[in-house]
Amino acid sequence: MSPLYPELRPFGRRDVPALTGEESAAFDRHAIERLGVPQPVLMENAGRAAAIVLDRLFPRGTVVGLVGAGNNGGDALVLLRTLAAWGRDVHALFVADRPDDGALLHGWEFPTTLDADLGDDEAAWHHALAPAAVLVDGILGTGVRGAPRARQARAIRALMRAQRPVLAMDIPSGVDGATGAAPGEAVRADVTVAFGAPKLGSLLHPGRGLGGRLVAVEIAFPPMPTAAAGARVTTPAWVQEHLPARGLDTHKNAVGRLVVVAGHPGMGGAAVLCVRAGLRAGAGLVQVCSPAANREVLQTALPEAIYVDPADRTALDVALATASAVAIGPGLGTTPEAEALLAHVLGTGHAPLVVDADALNLLAASGGGSVSEVAARRPVLLTPHPGEMSRLGGLAPEDIAADRVGIARTAAEAFGCAVLLKGAPSVVAAPGRRTLVDVQGSSDLATAGLGDVLTGACGALLAQGVAPREAGALGLALSGRAARLAGKGPGLSPSDVIRWLPDALAERGPGVSSLDLPFVTLDLDGAR
Numbered sequence: 001m002s003p004l005y006p007e008l009r010p011f012g013r014r015d016v017p018a019l020t021g022e023e024s025a026a027f028d029r030h031a032i033e034r035l036g037v038p039q040p041v042l043m044e045n046a047g048r049a050a051a052i053v054l055d056r057l058f059p060r061g062t063v064v065g066l067v068g069a070g071n072n073g074g075d076a077l078v079l080l081r082t083l084a085a086w087g088r089d090v091h092a093l094f095v096a097d098r099p100d101d102g103a104l105l106h107g108w109e110f111p112t113t114l115d116a117d118l119g120d121d122e123a124a125w126h127h128a129l130a131p132a133a134v135l136v137d138g139i140l141g142t143g144v145r146g147a148p149r150a151r152q153a154r155a156i157r158a159l160m161r162a163q164r165p166v167l168a169m170d171i172p173s174g175v176d177g178a179t180g181a182a183p184g185e186a187v188r189a190d191v192t193v194a195f196g197a198p199k200l201g202s203l204l205h206p207g208r209g210l211g212g213r214l215v216a217v218e219i220a221f222p223p224m225p226t227a228a229a230g231a232r233v234t235t236p237a238w239v240q241e242h243l244p245a246r247g248l249d250t251h252k253n254a255v256g257r258l259v260v261v262a263g264h265p266g267m268g269g270a271a272v273l274c275v276r277a278g279l280r281a282g283a284g285l286v287q288v289c290s291p292a293a294n295r296e297v298l299q300t301a302l303p304e305a306i307y308v309d310p311a312d313r314t315a316l317d318v319a320l321a322t323a324s325a326v327a328i329g330p331g332l333g334t335t336p337e338a339e340a341l342l343a344h345v346l347g348t349g350h351a352p353l354v355v356d357a358d359a360l361n362l363l364a365a366s367g368g369g370s371v372s373e374v375a376a377r378r379p380v381l382l383t384p385h386p387g388e389m390s391r392l393g394g395l396a397p398e399d400i401a402a403d404r405v406g407i408a409r410t411a412a413e414a415f416g417c418a419v420l421l422k423g424a425p426s427v428v429a430a431p432g433r434r435t436l437v438d439v440q441g442s443s444d445l446a447t448a449g450l451g452d453v454l455t456g457a458c459g460a461l462l463a464q465g466v467a468p469r470e471a472g473a474l475g476l477a478l479s480g481r482a483a484r485l486a487g488k489g490p491g492l493s494p495s496d497v498i499r500w501l502p503d504a505l506a507e508r509g510p511g512v513s514s515l516d517l518p519f520v521t522l523d524l525d526g527a528r
Contacts, residue, residue, distance in 0.1 A: 009484075010439055011513035011523040012235025016216065018200040018437050019229050021142035021177030027196070027221070027228050035222050040103070043071060045219035046169075046195040047078020049519055053193050053215055054079065054134065054167050055086070056515055061133020062089040066155055068139040068173070069096035075169050075195070076138025077101055081108045093128055095139055095155040115155060125158035135159055137168040137187045142177035142199050147184025156185040168192040171199045172210045179403060180207030188212075196221045198522055200231055203437050204404060205424050215515065216522035231405060231427075231435040233522065234473045236511035242474055243505070244282070244464040252284035256463025259319050260456065261289045261310070261328040261345055264338060268294035270331025270357075270452045272301045273494050277456030278327065279304055280501040281478065283463050287319045289341075310341050320349040327459030329359030330452040338362065346370065352379035352462040354471070356455040360384050364391035371415045380417035381458060381468035385451065389421055405435050418468035420458070422451065426476050430469035438473065439524055440480025449494035454479050457501065478504045 019027065031037040054063065065080045067073040073096060080090040085108060092112045118124040129135065137159060139152050148156060156173055159166065166189045171177055174186030180201040192202060192211040201207040202214055232238070246255055258278045263271035271290045275298075278286050288298055289308040299307055308319050320326065328345055332338045342362050346353070353374070355363070360382065363371055371392075374380055384392055386400045393411055400407050400421075408421040408429035418430040424443070428436040458475035466474060482500035483492055513523035 009507075009512045010236060010525065011511035011520070012233055012237055012439070013510055013521045014235065014237040014241055016233040016235050016238075016522050017197045017224055017229030017434075018203055018231040018233055019177075019197050020200050021144075023229055024142050024177065024196070024199065027224060030228070031222055037220065037222060042195075042219055042221070043074050043104070044078055046075045046217075048082050049195075049217040049219060050075065050167070050169060050193040051079045051082040051086075052517065053191070053217070053515065054136070055083065055088070056517070057191060058134040058165055058167070062091065062131045063134050063136060064091045064093060064129055064132035065136035066139050066159055067092050067094050067096070067098070068141070068152065069098060070141055072141035072169055073098060073138050074101070074104055076136050077104050079136060079138075079169070080110065081105050084108050084110050089131075091131065093155075095152060115151065120154065122158070122161070126161070129158065129162040129164070132162065132164050134165045134167060135162060137166055137173050137189060139187070140173035142171050142201075145176060148174050153185040156187055159187060165190045166212075168211065170195050171202050172207070175201050175207040175210055177201040180204030181402065182206050182210060186210055191215060193217060194522075195219050197224070197229070198233065200405065200437070203233070203425060203439065208425070214522065214524040215520060217517075218519045218521055226434070229434065230409075231437050234436050234438055234440075234477050235522065236507070236509065239474060239477045240508060240510075242466070242470045244461065244466055255282065255284035256324045256460060256465070257285045257287070257322060258283040258459050258463040259287045259289060259308070259323040259326045259351075260305075260459065261326065261341065262330040262332055262452070263290040263294050263298075264331060264333030264335065265291050265293035267331030267333065268297040268301075270449070271298060273449050273452040273498070274327060274330045274456035274459070275302050275305050276495075276498045277453040277479075277501065278460040278463075280498050281457040281460035281475070282505065283460035287323075289316060289319065313344070316344070317348055320345065320351070323349060323351040324464070325352045325354070325459050325462035327354045327356070327455050329356035330455055332358035332362075334358055334361055334365070346374050350378045352381070352468060354381045354383060354455055354458045354462060354468075356383045357388070357451060360388045360392060364388070371417065375415055375417035379462070379468045380415075381420060381462065381472050382411075382415065382417060383420040383422065383451070383455060383458065383472065385422040405429070405437075409435055418472055420472035420476070422454075428469055428472040428476070433469055436469065436473040438476040438480065440477045440484070442480065442483065444483050444489055444492045445480065447492060447494070450479070450497060453494045453497050481507070
């Protein structure tokens with residue numbers, strides 16, 4: 001286990017959707033209007049679950065809740081009432097006009113303050129919030145779009161000035177539930193308790209960085225139809241379900257023959273990292289195709305791999321024809337020779353492909369149309385970072401940053417294949433399928449060469465029979481988990497990740513939540 005982050009193993013059940021604000025509202029209506037689940041039951045369960053989480057994490061001291069309009073404020077009131085019934089000192093500060101909340105309070109009374117009584121007096125706000133050991137953000141809900149209005153923005157500023165631990169209800173106020181954008185004032189929470197399912201915006205930056213520890217809780221929703229959510233979280237339990245299993249009587253050819261095409265002269269290191277990751281991720285046999293200038297380096301560094309000279313087209317064609325999967329691109333270069341080699345590989349055989357780095361740049365330079373043609377004949381996984389995605393799709397980098405999930409989905413539909421869009425977080429889209437959102441990545445992975453490692457891991461998974469969408473998500477989860485197990489923090493190197501890939505593969509179960517509560521479906525540590 002990681003010496004720096006020993007407790008950080010995310011917990012998550014097998015099927016955890018990630019909802020936009022609109023999807024969340026639509027599912028609420030489905031549960032209440034069509035299936036007859038009483039809204040007060042959902043609010044009661046949400047508030048009580050959040051109260052239990054708060055009491056576990058912050059067991060002592062006064063709790064002050066900032067109560068906004070609508071369901072989010074109602075959830076906060078139920079939390080305060082529940083804690084009051086348990087003997088905690090609580091105080092409600094109303095930052096919106098609300099109807100009579102007697103039905104929520106069940107006869108319990110506790111001190112309340114109206115924001116109108118505080119006005120713009122910072123000293124008065126400070127005095128009102130000073131007794132708090134912990135603050136509850138119930139100001140705005142998941143349906144809000146754009147910057148908070150003046151009244152709510154004032155409350156958010158006061159909450160942030162208080163410098164107390166903050167628990168946010170469902171999503172930090174000011175964060176867009178679909179994109180994670182924070183166009184105006186926004187709460188920076190220590191913990192966010194999401195009701196029913198995490199909101200997609202809580203998983204996308206900057207929202208992810210504003211949410212702190214993300215805990216999703218079950219609140220008596222009915223089973224969610226697949227069509228109700230466009231994205232899902234690649235939880236540890238999901239990873240376990242989709243990892244390939246080996247039979248007891250297997251052999252190297254049966255568990256995957258991977259061909260790696262990588263490294264122009266002087267760039268043999270990219271090929272080395274890609275091949276090593278492929279071997280550590282379970283490929284039974286790996287062949288590496290790289291210029292003769294790299295042969296000595298490769299055969300010295302990779303005695304387990306079989307070298308193929310790209311100039312020997314007969315040998316290359318045999319390797320491609322017998323491959324279970326092909327990974328192409330790391331360090332390939334963009335020379336005419338590299339372009340010709342890419343065209344030959346794409347046009348030879350029918351094995352699944354993972355296409356990365358310079359191979360993507362070459363495809364972008366040619367207009368990208370050949371991607372759709374190749375994807376029509378064989379399974380394909382593209383693994384662009386935002387710069388490569390910008391070139392492939394003719395998009396501005398800021399447009400990609402503003403809508404990572406939407407861009408990945410559009411590209412997947414346009415190219416007819418799986419697209420792994422790297423970033424914070426990385427996401428994997430495929431035509432007609434839910435987008436998969438990675439939760440294992442961290443800022444430690446921001447180092448050169450880790451893309452080569454990811455390509456090798458994804459290639460190994462493809463070679464073992466995993467479909468491109470799932471291979472991309474598994475490759476992300478395993479490399480991210482290996483990085484945490486390595487425990488090197490910002491000093492992480494690609495070789496550290498490769499070293500720990502087998503340990504990540506060997507882990508079992510849904511992960512670990514120190515909360516140990518049966519209604520918790522997801523528990524993610526704060527973003528780093």
